Amino acid sequence: MGGGGSNPDPQSSYAEFRVQNNIWGAKFLDRTSWDWLKGKGKDDSVPSHLWRIHDGLYDLEEFASRHPGGESWIRITRGSDITEAFEASHVHPDVPEGLLKKYRVGEATWPRRSPFTFHPQGFYRTLKKRVGERLGKENGPTWKSRLFQDLLLVAFLLAFLRAAVTGARLWAVVTGTCLALAINYAHNFFHMRDNVRMYVFDLSCWSSREWRISHALSHHLFPNTILDAEIIMFYPFLDYLPRASKGFLLKYFSRIYINFLFPIFMPLDLTKRYLNAVVGKQSLHPENLLPLAELAILAFSRGFGEGLSLWMWIHGSCSVVFLIIGLTAAHHHEDIFHDGDRPSPDRDWGVGQLQAIGERTEVMGSPWLSGITFGDHILHHLFPTVDAFRLPALYPVLEETCREFHVQFNRFTYPELVIGMYRQTGRTVTNPKIPISNCE
Numbered sequence: 243m244g245g246g247g248s249n250p251d252p253q254s255s256y257a258e259f260r261v262q263n264n265i266w267g268a269k270f271l272d273r274t275s276w277d278w279l280k281g282k283g284k285d286d287s288v289p290s291h292l293w294r295i296h297d298g299l300y301d302l303e304e305f306a307s308r309h310p311g312g313e314s315w316i317r318i319t320r321g322s323d324i325t326e327a328f329e330a331s332h333v334h335p336d337v338p339e340g341l342l343k344k345y346r347v348g349e350a351t352w353p354r355r356s357p358f359t360f361h362p363q364g365f366y367r368t369l370k371k372r373v374g375e376r377l378g379k380e381n382g383p384t385w386k387s388r389l390f391q392d393l394l395l396v397a398f399l400l401a402f403l404r405a406a407v408t409g410a411r412l413w414a415v416v417t418g419t420c421l422a423l424a425i426n427y428a429h430n431f432f433h434m435r436d437n438v439r440m441y442v443f444d445l446s447c448w449s450s451r452e453w454r455i456s457h458a459l460s461h462h463l464f465p466n467t468i469l470d471a472e473i474i475m476f477y478p479f480l481d482y483l484p485r486a487s488k489g490f491l492l493k494y495f496s497r498i499y500i501n502f503l504f505p506i507f508m509p510l511d512l513t514k515r516y517l518n519a520v521v522g523k524q525s526l527h528p529e530n531l532l533p534l535a536e537l538a539i540l541a542f543s544r545g546f547g548e549g550l551s552l553w554m555w556i557h558g559s560c561s562v563v564f565l566i567i568g569l570t571a572a573h574h575h576e577d578i579f580h581d582g583d584r585p586s587p588d589r590d591w592g593v594g595q596l597q598a599i600g601e602r603t604e605v606m607g608s609p610w611l612s613g614i615t616f617g618d619h620i621l622h623h624l625f626p627t628v629d630a631f632r633l634p635a636l637y638p639v640l641e642e643t644c645r646e647f648h649v650q651f652n653r654f655t656y657p658e659l660v661i662g663m664y665r666q667t668g669r670t671v672t673n674p675k676i677p678i679s680n681c682e
């Protein structure tokens with residue numbers, strides 16, 4: 243990252259190492275969420291049996307199984323710095339912070355590798371306090387939210403049955419579209435404490451368990467930096483970072499050919515997961531078998547060849563719809579911070595989030611539309627455990643705090659973000675102007 247004294251050194255950072263050495267071919271199977279976690283642990287230099295939060299070292303082994311948010315969040319992050327995850331996950335921090343004291347075993351004497359800070363009087367902590375007060379005790383899913391997820395699931399199941407009975411490609415495409423919308427919303431649920439609706443995500447070729455790492459712990463906490471696993475998800479086909487070394491193909495043609503690769507990205511991820519399971523590099527969990535169960539149903543009703551073809555149409559369409567919505571949702575535009583651009587002098591984590599996100603004006607404040615198109619993105623990034631249906635009520639608090647700290651959040655129309663996304667793929671020059679500043 244450009245600027246900022248405690249930033250990770252790009253040359254030694256595992257994330258950068260992965261971009262340069264671990265992309266494709268023989269190393270293809272190594273590029274997983276679990277590898278990102280291992281790399282982060284290496285970068286953070288935290289003893290492998292402990293967890294770091296701010297400058298404290300904690301032994302959370304015994305606490306993990308009692309963690310109200312779910313055991314896995316704690317287990318998978320052992321041996322790393324979880325400051326950002328801890329701060330962002332607890333909108334009511336009093337109880338978690340009180341509990342922490344019990345598990346403190348030492349002091350971390352080396353600086354954090356993260357570029358971000360959480361000053362008690364800074365932007366994020368101030369905003370979080372106000373948001374906590376505004377929400378009251380409740381931040382989990384509302385009944386409307388649960389109903390919405392269930393309706394999206396039912397739409398997928400009905401379309402799937404229709405495709406299985408008729409064998410029609412059109413119904414396979416409708417099924418894939420319904421699936422993409424259902425998993426977009428299911429992403430709201432995998433950020434929360436463990437719950438059954440988060441597994442809707444696993445009906446697709448993605449895995450909620452892996453996305454809790456590559457998306458919740460990586461992308462969400464370090465958006466558009468080299469610590470963001472999603473920023474290099476499409477490398478070497480596409481590179482969103484403004485690098486001078488970008489070759490001719492990446493610079494001029496990736497914006498064209500990437501569209502033709504959309505249908506295969508999600509099925510490729512599933513293939514990688516299964517291959518890694520075969521070679522013993524990762525284990526499969528029951529929810530990872532859901533796409534296979536879909537294939538079995540289709541093969542049973544249509545025969546293997548036609549069933550496989552339908553399955554590919556469903557997941558190819560899902561991949562296209564999901565990626566079109568996801569890539570144009572909020573993060574890629576030339577006026578949005580990408581690693582290498584000059585960051586704001588205030589390294590507050592919340593300000594960093596504002597710099598790396600653009601809000602789409604068309605869906606802002608409307609959870610029914612935002613939920614299926616990754617809208618209300620800024621508030622969702624800042625408070626990922628708060629239900630999508632509770633976010634619109636938080637805009638007045640966000641706006642008031644932005645005014646007070648002299649920061650603003652980016653707003654774009656959808657066409658601006660689509661055009662910006664394609665232009666960003668060819669950007670080679672870093673942005674010296676600070677997109678959002680509260681210091682100059």
Ligand code: HEM
Pocket residue numbers: 302305309310311312315316319324327328331332333334337338339341342345381382433434435627
């Ligand atoms: C990797 C780090 C962590 C992550 C990602 C995480 C995630 C979560 C999530 C998703 C929830 C549910 C939030 C909700 O429903 O509002 C939660 C709740 C909670 N977590 Fe964590 N957590 C982490 C670390 C910790 C630690 C270290 C502690 C304390 C030692 C802790 C204590 C709690 C408590 C007490 C709650 C319940 C809070 C409430 O109901 O208001 N968490 N956590």
